[in-house]
Amino acid sequence: MALFQIAEPGEAPAPHQHRLAVGIDLGTTNSLVATVRNGSATVLPDERGRNLLPSIVHYAADGQITIGHRAQAKQTEDPRNTIVSVKRFMGRGVKDLPDSATTPYRFVDAPGMLKLKTVVGEKSPVEVSADILRALKQRAEASLGGELIGAVITVPAYFDDAQRQATKDAAMLAGLNVLRLLNEPTAAAVAYGLENAAEGTYVVYDLGGGTFDVSILKLTRGVFEVLATSGDSALGGDDFDQRIFCWIVEKAGLSLLGDHDTRLLLTRAREAKEALSEHDSTRITAKLQSGTVVDLELNVETFETISKNLVQKTINPLRKAMRDAKLGVDDIKGVVMVGGATRMPHVRRAVAEFFGREPLTNLDPDKVVALGAAMQANALAGNKSDDEWLLLDVIPLSLGLETMGGLAEKVIPRNSTIPTARAQDFTTYKDGQTAMAIHVMQGERELVADCRSLARFELRGIPPMAAGAARIRVTFQVDADGLLAVSAREQSIGVEASITVKPSYGLADNEIARMLQDSLANAGADMQARSLAEARVEASSLIAATVAALAVDASLLSEAEHKDVQAAIALLNETVMGEDAVMIRTRTEALNHATGKFAELRMDNAVKRGLTGQKLSELG
Amino acid sequence: MAFDFSQDHFSLLGLPHTFVLDDAALEAAYRGLQSQYHPDRAASLPDADKRQALQAATRVNEAFQILKSPLSRGRYLLKLAGVDTQEETNTAMPVAFLMQQMEWRESVVEARANQDMAVLDQLAQDLRGERLGLEASLGRCLDEQHDYIGAALIVRKLRFLEKLDQAIGDAIEVLLD
Numbered sequence: 001m002a003l004f005q006i007a008e009p010g011e012a013p014a015p016h017q018h019r020l021a022v023g024i025d026l027g028t029t030n031s032l033v034a035t036v037r038n039g040s041a042t043v044l045p046d047e048r049g050r051n052l053l054p055s056i057v058h059y060a061a062d063g064q065i066t067i068g069h070r071a072q073a074k075q076t077e078d079p080r081n082t083i084v085s086v087k088r089f090m091g092r093g094v095k096d097l098p099d100s101a102t103t104p105y106r107f108v109d110a111p112g113m114l115k116l117k118t119v120v121g122e123k124s125p126v127e128v129s130a131d132i133l134r135a136l137k138q139r140a141e142a143s144l145g146g147e148l149i150g151a152v153i154t155v156p157a158y159f160d161d162a163q164r165q166a167t168k169d170a171a172m173l174a175g176l177n178v179l180r181l182l183n184e185p186t187a188a189a190v191a192y193g194l195e196n197a198a199e200g201t202y203v204v205y206d207l208g209g210g211t212f213d214v215s216i217l218k219l220t221r222g223v224f225e226v227l228a229t230s231g232d233s234a235l236g237g238d239d240f241d242q243r244i245f246c247w248i249v250e251k252a253g254l255s256l257l258g259d260h261d262t263r264l265l266l267t268r269a270r271e272a273k274e275a276l277s278e279h280d281s282t283r284i285t286a287k288l289q290s291g292t293v294v295d296l297e298l299n300v301e302t303f304e305t306i307s308k309n310l311v312q313k314t315i316n317p318l319r320k321a322m323r324d325a326k327l328g329v330d331d332i333k334g335v336v337m338v339g340g341a342t343r344m345p346h347v348r349r350a351v352a353e354f355f356g357r358e359p360l361t362n363l364d365p366d367k368v369v370a371l372g373a374a375m376q377a378n379a380l381a382g383n384k385s386d387d388e389w390l391l392l393d394v395i396p397l398s399l400g401l402e403t404m405g406g407l408a409e410k411v412i413p414r415n416s417t418i419p420t421a422r423a424q425d426f427t428t429y430k431d432g433q434t435a436m437a438i439h440v441m442q443g444e445r446e447l448v449a450d451c452r453s454l455a456r457f458e459l460r461g462i463p464p465m466a467a468g469a470a471r472i473r474v475t476f477q478v479d480a481d482g483l484l485a486v487s488a489r490e491q492s493i494g495v496e497a498s499i500t501v502k503p504s505y506g507l508a509d510n511e512i513a514r515m516l517q518d519s520l521a522n523a524g525a526d527m528q529a530r531s532l533a534e535a536r537v538e539a540s541s542l543i544a545a546t547v548a549a550l551a552v553d554a555s556l557l558s559e560a561e562h563k564d565v566q567a568a569i570a571l572l573n574e575t576v577m578g579e580d581a582v583m584i585r586t587r588t589e590a591l592n593h594a595t596g597k598f599a600e601l602r603m604d605n606a607v608k609r610g611l612t613g614q615k616l617s618e619l620g
Numbered sequence: 621m622a623f624d625f626s627q628d629h630f631s632l633l634g635l636p637h638t639f640v641l642d643d644a645a646l647e648a649a650y651r652g653l654q655s656q657y658h659p660d661r662a663a664s665l666p667d668a669d670k671r672q673a674l675q676a677a678t679r680v681n682e683a684f685q686i687l688k689s690p691l692s693r694g695r696y697l698l699k700l701a702g703v704d705t706q707e708e709t710n711t712a713m714p715v716a717f718l719m720q721q722m723e724w725r726e727s728v729v730e731a732r733a734n735q736d737m738a739v740l741d742q743l744a745q746d747l748r749g750e751r752l753g754l755e756a757s758l759g760r761c762l763d764e765q766h767d768y769i770g771a772a773l774i775v776r777k778l779r780f781l782e783k784l785d786q787a788i789g790d791a792i793e794v795l796l797d
Contacts, residue, residue, distance in 0.1 A: 019664070149664075179663050223651050316796045323792070382664035390655050416685070419659060419678045444793075479674055480659040 019149045021179065021381035022140045023187070023373025026129065026153055026167065028087040028236055029209030029340065031055045032367065033136040034374035035144060036383070041191065041371040044143045052366065053139070055209075057131045058082045059118045067135040079104035079263040081118045085238055086132075088210045089114055089125040090170075091162030098234065104259035113166065126170045133174035150179040152377040154369050156211040157183035158231030158396045160442050161454050161484050168481065179380040181481040184208070185215035186226060186393055187372030188338040192363060193219050194375065194389065200333035201227070203321075205351055205359065206369075207314060208339040210236040214317050216325045216332075222389040228324035228415045229396045230317035235310065237273070237341035243307045244269035244298065248284060252294045261288045268294075276303050277343045304346045311350045318354060324415050335359040340366055392417050395482055399454075401474065402439035406448045411476050414444065421477040428472075432464040436472060440486050459488045535584040539576045542588055543569055546595055549602060556601040568594040623657060623676040628700060629683035639694055639762040641687065650684040690755045691778045694762060694771060703768040705775045713776070721780055728784070732791040740795070744788050751781050 022044070025032045030052040034043045043051045050069070058071035059081045066074065075082040083105070088097070094109040106117035115122040133153075140148060153176070155167050164181055171178045185204035192198065198219050206213040213231040217224055245266050249257070257265070268286050275282035281299035288294065322328070335351060337359045342348065351359045376391065394417055400410040401424065412422045428436065436459045443451030462470050474488045546569060554562060568591040575583050630637045633649040655661075657680055662673035686692045695705055724743065731739040754774055761771040 180660070220651070223655070225651075319796055320793065323789070376660075380660055380663035388655075390651070390658055391660065392654060392658070417681045419674050420681050421678045477674075477678070480677070 019381040019383055020140075020144050020146050021150050021152070021374075021377040021383070022136075022144075022148055023152045023182075023370050023375070023377045024133065024136055024154065024176075025184070025187075025370035025373060026087065026133065026155075026170075027055055027208055027369075028085050028211060028238065029055060030366065031132055031136060032370035033140045034367070034370040035140065036374050036378035041374040041378075043367050043370055044140055046139055047142075053132070053135060054084075055086065055132055056082060056084045057086070057128050059120045059123065061119045063120060065131055067131055076260055076264045076267065079259040080106065081120075082263075083116060083118075083123070083128050085210055086125050086128040088234065088238070089116070090129065091160070091164075091166040092125075096234075104263055112162065126166050126173060129167070129170035130173035133171055133176060137174055137176055148176070149381055150177040150377065152180050152182050152187075152373045152380065153178055154182050154184045154187050154373050155482075156206075156208070156231065156233055157185050157213040157215050157226075157229040157393075158211065158233045159482075160233070160397055160452055161399075161482070162452065163233065164482055168483070178481075179377055181483070182373055182376055182391075183213070183215065183226070183229070183393055183482075184211075184369045185213045185229070185338065186217070186224065186391055187370075187376065188336060188368045189215070189217045189219070189224055189372070190375055190389070190391065191368045191372035192336050192360070193217075193224060195363075198334070201327065201331055203318075203332055203335045203355070204338055205314070205318070205335055205342065206231075206338040207341040207347060208236050209341065210234070210238050212236060212314050212317065214314070214321050216321050216327065223392065224389065225392040226394045226415075226417075227327070228321040229394055230321040230324070231396065232313060232317060235313055237270075237339075239310050240273050240307050240341065240344070241266055241269040243310065244272055244284075244303065247298070247302070247306055248294060248296060251296055252292075254288075254292070254294075258289060261286075264288070265294070272298050273303070273344070276300050277345060300345075307346070311347055314347070315350060315354060318351075329355050336363070337361050338365050338368055393480075393482070394418060395420070395478055397442045397452075398444055399440070399442050399476055399478070399484060400451070402441065402448045407446060408441055408443070408448050408451050411474075412478065416478075418478050418482055419480050421475060423473050423475045426472045426474060427468050428462065428465065428470045429467055431467050433467070433470070434462045434464055435460045436462060436488075438474060438486070438488055440476075440484070442484075454484065455486065457486075457488075459490065462490045463492065465492065532579065532581040532584075535581040535588070536576055539572055539584050539588045539591075542591055543572060543576070546591065549595075549598065553598075553602050553605065556605060557598055561597065565591075565594050565598060623672065623679070625675075625679060629687055629696065632680070632683050633687065635687070637697065637700065639690070639697055639759045641693065646684070646687055650680065653680045690758070691775065691782060694755075694758045694775050694778070697762055698768060698771060698775065701768055703772055705772045707776055707779050710772075710776060713780075717777060717780075721784065724784055725787070728787050728791055732794065735795055737792065737795055740788055740792050744785065744792075747781060747785055747788070751778065751785075754778055754781070 020035070022033050022035045032043055032051060032053065034041055045051050046053065053068040054072045056068065056071040056075065058066040058074040058078065060066070071082055075084060091113055093112060094107045094114045108115040108117055108122055113124065115124050116128070137148065151171065153167060153171050155164055159167070168178055168181060185206045188204050188206060189202060193202070199221070201216065201218050204213070204215045204217065211231070211233050212235040213229065215229040216227045218227055248254070248265055248269065264286055268284050272282045272284050276298070281297055284294065284296045284298055286294040332355060335355050335357070337348065337351070342361070342365050348359060348361065379389070394415045395412065396414060398410045398414045399412040400408045403409045411424050412420060426436070438457055438459060439448070439453065440455045441448060441451040441453050445451055459472060462472070470490055470492055472488060472490050474486065477485045479485070546565065550565070557565065568587070572584070572587040572591050575587050578584070633646060633653065635641065635646060635649065654677060657673055657676040659670060659673040659677055662669045686696050698705055724747070727739065727743055731743065754777055758771055758774045758778070761767045761774060
């Protein structure tokens with residue numbers, strides 16, 4: 001129970017400190033960080049005024065880590081140790097990569113998620129992403145002049161559980177408090193919807209560097225309700241580069257390219273793609289290591305022909321989402337285009353053709369996700385805002401269990417609004433069976449082999465019974481981040497056993513702990529100092545508030561109650577300048593507890609006095 | 621933010637215990653509850669409050685999900701009345717109904733094999749007409765005649781149609797992939 005501060009009419013309430021929170025768009029190609037300042041969302045640029053941070057990390061032999069533009073410069077010179085588009089590897093194994101042969105990296109296949117062999121050892125995509133997030137955190141803290149209380153990190157709506165969990169772990173590794181994982185199209189809808197006071201049903205078409213999402217949202221008086229989402233978490237602008245790269249290789253009659261040349265030509269391909277959004281044709285020139293000079297002319301028609309089926313690949317998810325939402329194109333009020341790849345004219349044309357109308361392209365497709373995330377971060381951090389809104393999102397893929405014969409049984413269907421939970425009962429099939437294997441998966445296909453395996457665990461300690469007598473209830477809980485927790489419980493008379501697993505991509509808990517230790521090795525002392533400082537601030541403000549409240553309303557308490565509160569204040573006062581953060585917190589909690597009833601009485605009293613409509617800001 | 625987990629779904633959403641339902645009122649009540657209990661409202665509160673919000677919002681979503689679909693709403697009303705719909709055990713069905721089910725199933729299999737999207741769309745349409753008719757009878761059984769045995773039979777029929785609709789949806793999805 002927290003102590004409430006009650007402001008008298010005409011008296012200003014205690015100034016509510018603005019809590020620093022950011023929205024981070026952790027993109028395949030570029031990442032951004034944004035915040036709400038003076039009521040409006042804004043992207044935080046680097047010291048040279050650049051908004052985008054290229055999602056590129058370079059690892060040097062001497063241990064130096066370079067991120068962003070400076071890492072970009074290293075990609076042709078040291079391709080193997082310069083990690084680009086790491087988002088494509090999050091929560092993925094080597095077998096999941098369609099084009100692992102054309103990347104310059106040396107992959108190590110680890111259970112669940114691959115690793116990259118670099119000059120400083122094996123790096124998990126989680127660690128690489130954490131390095132990018134750390135750079136954004138530093139940028140934000142330098143620019144805002146303080147510690148962040150938390151961040152909203154965006155993920156593709158079509159990310160599965162393993163990819164989401166990996167993203168959250170990366171944020172944790174970077175020392176960020178994750179307020180929420182937010183789906184990218186939903187973030188874009190927030191920025192667009194609030195800006196334009198939009199009402200009705202909208203489609204967000206989000207084609208990024210490496211991922212494609214489509215979400216259909218209903219906007220009703222500040223409620224953003226996702227009706228359906230679909231996509232392809234391995235389709236994006238990178239694939240268009242790849243097509244041009246293949247075209248160059250074929251046209252120039254090249255073979256057996258080294259890492260350096262591959263990277264160089266991929267870069268040229270990307271530049272050509274970007275140029276073709278503005279011009280009818282573009283020249284591609286490159287000097288390869290062998291001395292061979294590539295000099296080609298690529299026109300729009302050719303580019304559109306070689307990438308036509310990539311555009312087509314985005315239309316089927318659109319159809320699926322429309323079907324799931326039970327909507328026709330006439331029900332759609334507007335189509336919002338998000339992601340740098342939606343600058344390509346043939347992408348816009350295909351979307352316009354599907355919906356029979358021009359899509360909305362009046363917002364910056366690079367920034368809109370970060371801006372929406374910043375707005376949500378500001379709201380979640382508890383900063384007051386004039387308009388309140390609510391996001392109701394869904395899970396993109398069905399969650400299920402393996403049943404007999406390698407079949408997947410769906411427990412929570414895709415497009416269920418989160419948070420959600422579902423329980424399913426199972427029984428034993430052999431007399432005296434005391435253990436049961438549970439295999440959790442995600443996906444739409446009927447066969448287990450075609451779905452993504454999220455976790456396997458064993459429920460032990462089932463009391464021996466006749467076959468079919470035990471009742472094992474497996475519960476799936478999906479939280480507001482879209483992350484799944486599974487628990488199982490045997491619930492025959494009097495005997496219960498339960499286990500909870502957090503599905504992961506095979507990174508064992510101790511491995512995460514190791515990474516955390518690595519990254520915190522130097523930060524340990526700082527963390528303790530910060531924790532102590534925070535505890536002191538919290539304690540002092542609670543004492544001040546309680547003393548102030550007693551000065552006004554002590555008469556509400558009996559003598560004994562008054563004494564209890566005074567005693568708790570005295571105890572906390574004794575500790576507050578000491579070095580023991582845990583003790584400070586314990587005694588703060590004790591004071592909070594002792595003032596619980598007092599706070600209620602004061603509220604009742606306030607209500608009685610007709611002070612309705614006063615802001616009760618919570619302390620502590 | 622106290623939340624009463626013992627309420628049934630109708631009471632939670634402040635709606636009468638009837639099959640015929642005002643969709644707009646259901647949606648408005650749902651949004652109102654989520655605005656109050658959604659975990660985003662508790663993001664800067666202590667962990668205990670976050671857990672409570674998670675559970676409350678999960679329950680609100682469950683209630684909305686069950687009441688929104690006519691089949692699950694009917695099944696739920698019967699459950700509240702203490703009537704088992706026997707969907708897994710009772711397979712007694714009028715012969716004419718079963719014959720039609722078989723015909724439809726065959727059409728789906730055939731259309732799937734022929735990759736005929738138009739036929740699948742038409743089947744989905746026909747099925748929708750049939751379903752609306754059954755839902756209207758279910759409403760009369762539950763709200764007017766209080767004939768729970770008759771209602772349970774209609775629920776079992778609707779369950780057949782739901783499975784068929786899933787089969788059509790799966791077939792369409794295969795064609796889209």
